[in-house]
Amino acid sequence: MQFIDPHVHMVSRTTDDYEAMAAAGVVALIEPAFWLGQPRTEVGSFKDYFSTLVGWERFRSSQFGIRHYCTMGLNSKEANNEPLAEAVMELLPLYATKEGVVAIGEIGYDDQSAAEDKYFRQQIELALELDLPILIHTPHRDKKNGTYRSMDVLEEHGCDPTKVIIDHCNEETAREVLDRGYWTAFTIYPGTKMGNARMVDLMKQYGPERIIVDSSADWGISDPLSVPKTAALMLQRGISEADVRKVTYQNAYDAYSQSGQMDEAHWQDAPEVDQNQLFSGNSVLRAGRRTSEQVEDADNIVY
């Protein structure tokens, strides 16, 4: 099967992860702009991070035959540093219109502070102006209220729920998010978010419509193979292949291709994946073990 992981932070992952994802059938992924585990203190750090998302990381991914897209946004945690947030807001329009940017995100609430609210609203307006989908990060703490409040604010600004993905949903928030018409995303992330057995139960309860599965794998203990592994468990527990495909490929594709920046032809025809660029002569696969047995021997490395 082919999969899309619509939420994964590849800047924190290794080439082993890329290899494993490609081998497991991941053909495309979306890397939302987020925080890096510790707060940035300079706007230049954001600029370089955004440039990495549309440049180096996209290239790194392509070398493994996986098509890389991203979302652009100021995350809620770092929105609390207001002078910095102002500078990032000035930077955003420059990146939001780049090729392969499929949404404004991940935005929303962390502590639900006044500053978070301010920049959340400004970014909703930016998404509306550019006619881009929105990816919402729902908070870990006070999740239910944070999730409902996010939807209230989106609706106050006149957003169309079919252009919004509400992520990190759980058993407590799923019903309301679905009922209000949003794409409802679940993150299979051990410990803090969903487990894949719980995800199977949710599928049995709600069916496949508007449900999206992602990994949100990042710098924490997480699994970039969450999407294919959850798909395998779903199949094993009797969910039809058509339904599994919807939640691990098609729904994410339908939601994000509304940006006009994502097209199946990108990975099906793969015109930009040049085998010569893929397997030889670059710093990622540097004289790599993938090139040939010969090089392996020549490097005197025993695998």
Place this chain on the structure above:
Amino acid sequence: MNPTLHHLLQKHLPPKANTWLEGKLTALQTDFQPRSFYLAFGACPRFLGKDPLTFTEAELSSLTVAYPNFSATEWTTDQLGRILLATALPTETNVEVLDTLFGTADYRELIALYKGLYFLDNAPDFVPRTREGLRTNMTGVFDAIALENPYPARYLDEDAWNHMVLKAMFMQRPMYRIYRIEDRKNAKLADIFLDYAEERRSAYRPVSPELWRFIDGFVTDRARTALEKTRETGTPLERRAVEKVLAPDAEAVSWNVIGREVETALAG
């Protein structure tokens, strides 16, 4: 603005794309705002498409006057649109305006920018930018500067040129596709490549047959020893390459043919 490029794009773009591009060019010329330039530059794929353009022989020869070796690579509508916009910038400020753009550009934008530098009226002002660009590890971006592009041969000094050529070898790029590679060979480069060949041998790593091209014409005693050793122990293609240096023969295959064979072997 580059008139040749402008004229040919007008001829080849569909009416809607043409209207869009003309609007942006007029805006740039009547009331120049960096922000509107950045937005127009970014939006080129959306409004001009990304298809490769096909030019007639006559068109190609006019383009070759403005840009030597133009016909060696494929050019897409968005690429040439972006380059035309860049040539429309006032030369007094284009280094500063383009520096900001380079600093925030995505993969495809970087390729268009580096391929297009030669078209700028003050192209020599972009040598520091080109040297910065060559530090990339993104193969496509490196290729946009190093392969078939007339900029490095014309504007890079010997040290910068040598670094580019060395890095191309490190990245296993097809050396024969570096524009004017033969003309800009030099003794210093030959010496560095000899060191490199020795380093590869010590590490039991293969040496590209194309490396000997850079020794050809600079055969010192040390070079002769390395060449003779390769003649004894090298692969058939390496032997043909070193033979070409040791015993020049008008009938021998050209370095470009050897380069193409190396490229085919790597791709396979």
